[in-house]
Amino acid sequence: MIEIKNLEKTYPSKSGDVVALKDINLTVEDGDIYGIIGLSGAGKSTLVRCINLLEKPTDGQILIDGEDLTKVSKKRLLELRRNIGMIFQHFNLLEQRTVEDNVRFPLEISKVKRDEQNKRIERLLEIVNLSDKAKSYPSQLSGGQKQRVAIARALATNPKYLLCDEATSALDPQTTESILDLLKEINQTLGVTVIIITHEMKVIEKICTKVAVIDHSNVVENGKVSDVFADPKSDVAKQLIIPDLIRATAEKTGDVKLRLIFNGEVTDRPLISALALDLGIAVNILYADTKIYDKRPYGHMVITIPNGDNELIDRVTDYLAQKGINYKKEL
Amino acid sequence: MSDILQQLLQENILWQGVWETVYMTLISTVFAYIIGLPLGVILGITDENGIRPIKWLNTALGFIINVFRSIPFLILMVAFLPVAKLIVKTSLGNKAMIVMLVIAAAPYVARMVESSIKEIGSGVVEAAKSMGANTWQIIYKVLIPESKPSLIIGAVISTITILGYSAMAGTIGAGGLGKIAISYGHQRYKDDVIWVCVLLTVIIVQLIQVLGTFIAKKTDRRINPKKQK
Numbered sequence: 346m347i348e349i350k351n352l353e354k355t356y357p358s359k360s361g362d363v364v365a366l367k368d369i370n371l372t373v374e375d376g377d378i379y380g381i382i383g384l385s386g387a388g389k390s391t392l393v394r395c396i397n398l399l400e401k402p403t404d405g406q407i408l409i410d411g412e413d414l415t416k417v418s419k420k421r422l423l424e425l426r427r428n429i430g431m432i433f434q435h436f437n438l439l440e441q442r443t444v445e446d447n448v449r450f451p452l453e454i455s456k457v458k459r460d461e462q463n464k465r466i467e468r469l470l471e472i473v474n475l476s477d478k479a480k481s482y483p484s485q486l487s488g489g490q491k492q493r494v495a496i497a498r499a500l501a502t503n504p505k506y507l508l509c510d511e512a513t514s515a516l517d518p519q520t521t522e523s524i525l526d527l528l529k530e531i532n533q534t535l536g537v538t539v540i541i542i543t544h545e546m547k548v549i550e551k552i553c554t555k556v557a558v559i560d561h562s563n564v565v566e567n568g569k570v571s572d573v574f575a576d577p578k579s580d581v582a583k584q585l586i587i588p589d590l591i592r593a594t595a596e597k598t599g600d601v602k603l604r605l606i607f608n609g610e611v612t613d614r615p616l617i618s619a620l621a622l623d624l625g626i627a628v629n630i631l632y633a634d635t636k637i638y639d640k641r642p643y644g645h646m647v648i649t650i651p652n653g654d655n656e657l658i659d660r661v662t663d664y665l666a667q668k669g670i671n672y673k674k675e676l
Numbered sequence: 677m678s679d680i681l682q683q684l685l686q687e688n689i690l691w692q693g694v695w696e697t698v699y700m701t702l703i704s705t706v707f708a709y710i711i712g713l714p715l716g717v718i719l720g721i722t723d724e725n726g727i728r729p730i731k732w733l734n735t736a737l738g739f740i741i742n743v744f745r746s747i748p749f750l751i752l753m754v755a756f757l758p759v760a761k762l763i764v765k766t767s768l769g770n771k772a773m774i775v776m777l778v779i780a781a782a783p784y785v786a787r788m789v790e791s792s793i794k795e796i797g798s799g800v801v802e803a804a805k806s807m808g809a810n811t812w813q814i815i816y817k818v819l820i821p822e823s824k825p826s827l828i829i830g831a832v833i834s835t836i837t838i839l840g841y842s843a844m845a846g847t848i849g850a851g852g853l854g855k856i857a858i859s860y861g862h863q864r865y866k867d868d869v870i871w872v873c874v875l876l877t878v879i880i881v882q883l884i885q886v887l888g889t890f891i892a893k894k895t896d897r898r899i900n901p902k903k904q905k
Contacts, residue, residue, distance in 0.1 A: 397806055426808040437803035441821050441897045451807040453817065482897040495803075502807070 347373040347396065347506065347538070352405035354391055365391040367562040369405070373555075375505070378532050378539045380553035380570070382585055385544060387559045393510050393542045397429045398422060409506070427455055430499030430537075434511035436491040438483040444494050445470065445479040451501045469497040473527065489520035496527060500537070507531070509541045513548060521545075525552050546585055550574070550636075558582045574636075575608045575643045576671070593632035593647045594675040600649040601658055602631065606671040609641035616670065617648070624664055626650060626657060647675070678866045690856065694876055697852035700770055701839045704777035708834065711782040715741070716789025717815060723794070727801055727819075728811050741783040749780050749841050753848060773842070773850035781838045788830035792823040825896035832888030836881050843877075853877055 352369040355362040365388045373379045383389045394400040396407060398414050407414040409425060417425065438447050445466050452462045470476045473493040483491055492512060499507055509528065513521040529552045532539050541548060549556050549570060556574075557567035560581040566573055577586045584591060594602055605616075621627055628648040635644030650657055665672050684690045715737065721727050722734040747755070753776045760772040796819055804818045820827070843854025853873045861869035893900055 399802055399805055423808040423810055426806060429806070431803070431806035433799060433803060435799055437797075437799040439800060439818065439822060441824060450804070450817065454804075454807055454809045454813055484898045498803075498807075508806075 346375055346408075346410060347371075347540070348406070348408040349392075349396070350406040350408065352392070352395060352407070353403045354388075354395060354400060355403045364562050366395070366402075369564055371557055371564060371567065373506075373538060373540060375538050376532070376536065377555055378529065378541065378553045380541045380543060380549035380556040381559060382543055382546070382549055382556060383559035384581065384585070387581075388562045389542045389544075389559050390510055392559065393431075393508050393540065396508060396540065397426050397431060427451065427502040428504050429506045429508060430502070430504040431508040431510065432492065432495045432499050432512045434514050436483070436488075436495045436515075438491055438494055438498075440483050442482075443479065444475060444481050444483070444486070447483070447494055448497045448501050451498060455502055465501060466497075469500055472500070472531070473497045487520075488516050489524060492516065492520075492524050493527065496524075496531070500531065500535070505536075505538060507537050507539045509539065509543075511542055511544070514543065514545070521548070522551070528552060544585075558585065571609060571643050575645075576606050587634065587645055590632050590634065590645050590647060596631070598631075598649060600651060600653060602647050602649050602675040603658075603661065603665075604673045604675050605646045605648065605665065606673070607635055607642040607644050607646070608671055609643055610669050616668070617646075619668075620661065620664060624660060626653075626661060628661070678868050680860055680864060680866050681869050681872060684856065684860060684869065689860075690872065690876070693851060693853045693856045693873070694880070696770060696845075696850075697839065697842055697854070697877070698880065700774055700777065700842050700845065700850070700852060701835060704774050704781060704838050704842070705831070705835045707774070707778040708781035708785045708838065709831070711778065712785025712834075713789050715782065715786035717793060717819070719786060719790040720793030720819070721811070721815065725794075725798070727805075727814055741786055744779070744783040745787070747780075749776075750844055750847070752776070752780055753844065757848070768849040770845070770850045770852075772848055773845045776848070777838050777841055780841055781834060784837060785830075785834050788834055789827065792826040792830050793819050795826055796822050825892045825898075828888060828892040828895070832885060832892070835884050835888070839877070839881060839884070 349369055349371040352366055354366040355364050369392060381389050381392060391400055395402045398407065402415055405415070409429070412425065414422065414425060439450060442450070448466045448469055449462055452465065457465070467476070470479055473496055475490060475493050475497070478486065478490065483494065486494065513524050516524060525548060528539055531537050541553060543549065553570050555568065556570045557564050558573070558579060558581055559565070560579065565579040566577065566582050573582060574586055577583045590604070594604065617628065617630065628650050630646060630648055632645070632647040635642050635646065650661060662672060719734060719737055722730040724731065756776060756779055757767040757772070759779065760775040761767045763775050764771040766772055800818060800822060801814060804814050809817065842852055845852045846855030846858045853876055857870045857873035860866060861873065
């Protein structure tokens with residue numbers, strides 16, 4: 346378990362301290378795929394670097410299985426880092442080493458015996474599906490292959506945790522998919538807890554179980570992905586998760602808009618048709634983005650009632666309340 | 677062809693000169709690197725953006741290196757003769773000359789190495805750190821191997837610079853092409869001797885450059901990712 350407690354990071358500068366992170370509190374449970382999302386400059390890269398102390402926090406604690414990284418000796422810190430793999434946006438492979446020797450690097454650092462090194466390298470390259478590239482150099486590989494090498498390298502010391510700093514941001518959508526699939530597989534088969542920093546919603550959507558939204562050095566929202574996605578509360582989260590919804594609700598049509606929130610409650614009948622049939626009220630759908638996780642609907646829908654007066658609207662909202670659907674009136 | 681040039685050729689003095697130039701240059705380069713490489717690494721890593729920033733050490737070392745680099749070689753050579761006497765027990769001849777070349781070249785080499793080391797991106801270093809590598813491991817497993825092609829190019833430039841310095845060897849009684857050009861060519865008014873020496877020096881420099889560039893390219897896995905055995 347990784348616990349981040351009251352984490353602060355400020356950088357001194359001539360015009361006063363620049364605050365990068367402020368009062369961050371997060372807990373990552375074992376087995377999670379934890380996404381940290383934010384716009385660029387929000388402080389998420391600094392946050393992930395604080396987890397393995399590549400950046401030294403100004404204040405606060407980083408507890409890895411109860412051990413406070415900010416308090417351990419330098420030697421112990423180096424040992425603990427071997428338990429926290431890391432991959433990067435630009436892969437950061439050693440260009441003068443072959444693929445297998447890149448994977449060997451952390452094993453050399455940890456003084457693993459040569460026989461054991463070779464065994465592990467072979468297995469790791471199998472996991473990332475690059476056995477045939479063992480003798481190649483990074484310059485001969487595509488971006489996706491390089492990231493696979495980086496993943497194999499990060500896993501070489503059998504770490505319990507894997508930090509991913511914008512690991513798919515330099516890759517095309519298809520390659521991103523395959524890297525995310527690989528990360529999920531690693532999480533499930535090897536039991537590695539994964540922390541993913543990204544600015545791309547689709548990354549979180551695809552593999553994360555929990556998410557924290559960072560804005561202006563703060564965690565503004567966090568929790569299960571399904572919950573945060575269904576009902577993002579902060580402006581940033583709305584912007585990231587449902588940019589089209591914001592546009593839809595911002596449109597001035599003169600009519601009252603209702604935003605329906607699907608939180609995973611199972612509706613017995615298709616809602617909009619049921620509404621039309623039961624109440625005889627036809628509604629316009631301005632926006633809809635719903636997804637099915639575990640056979641339950643999550644997402645949003647924005648509807649308006651054309652020329653609807655207050656009475657009509659009240660009838661609709663009563664109906665929604667009766668069906669247990671969350672809604673919000675938007676102007 | 678002048679009689680003196682003929683005499684130089686017949687008595688093999690020219691070839692001896694070539695040999696002396698080459699071996700003084702190479703030995704000096706080796707020793708300059710033994711001293712300059714660690715200094716360059718220290719300069720690189722103690723920089724404020726380095727892996728182990730130590731401001732006072734970086735400033736002090738940088739200052740000393742700058743001092744040595746500002747002394748013109750001819751002056752440095754005569755000023756430091758007592759040092760040669762201390763180290764090789766003589767202040768004359770090829771041995772003394774090698775000491776002088778090393779004193780002059782080591783700071784130069786240090787700056788070359790420093791710049792090569794600094795070319796390594798912070799990302800690779802960060803990755804090594806994230807794997808639990810300590811400072812020493814980052815130096816000998818990341819910084820030096822990754823900057824190898826650049827280090828080789830630097831070594832070629834340093835070698836050629838040292839070769840240029842070695843032409844002044846005659847001043848303290850050492851040999852080589854520079855000495856031949858001065859004492860047989862210039863002082864006896866034989867222009868053809870001077871030009872033969874120039875030509876031979878040009879050939880040596882070209883050989884070093886071509887060979888060095890070839891090795892640097894051949895071993896650079898970014899541009900020449902030939903399969904390993």
